[in-house]
Amino acid sequence: MRNILLSNWNFLRITRLVLGVILIVQALQQQFWAAGLLGGLLLFQAITNTGCCGSAGCAVRPSDNRKKGGNLDSVEYDEVK
Numbered sequence: 001m002r003n004i005l006l007s008n009w010n011f012l013r014i015t016r017l018v019l020g021v022i023l024i025v026q027a028l029q030q031q032f033w034a035a036g037l038l039g040g041l042l043l044f045q046a047i048t049n050t051g052c053c054g055s056a057g058c059a060v061r062p063s064d065n066r067k068k069g070g071n072l073d074s075v076e077y078d079e080v081k
Contacts, residue, residue, distance in 0.1 A: 004049055017046035 023039025026032070045051060 005047065008049060013046050013049060016042045020044075020046055 020039045020041075020043030023035050023042065025039075027034075027036030027039055
């Protein structure tokens with residue numbers, strides 16, 4: 001856990017931390033709980049170094065076409081009139 005907190009700080013992680021703290025402070029001053037929830041989410045993401053999709057959640061999976069040995073020449077098409 002200590003390694004996660006102290007390593008791999010980049011621009012977006014610092015931005016999430018700063019915005020989260022600002023939103024939480026503003027939420028406490030204005031008594032607006034929705035901003036506090038958003039600030040808490042951003043603060044959590046900064047501390048745990050995660051994004052909205054988690055670890056590689058938005059990555060595109062490789063095509064299974066190569067694993068099956070198929071190629072584009074073996075695709076059959078039907079003519080639609």
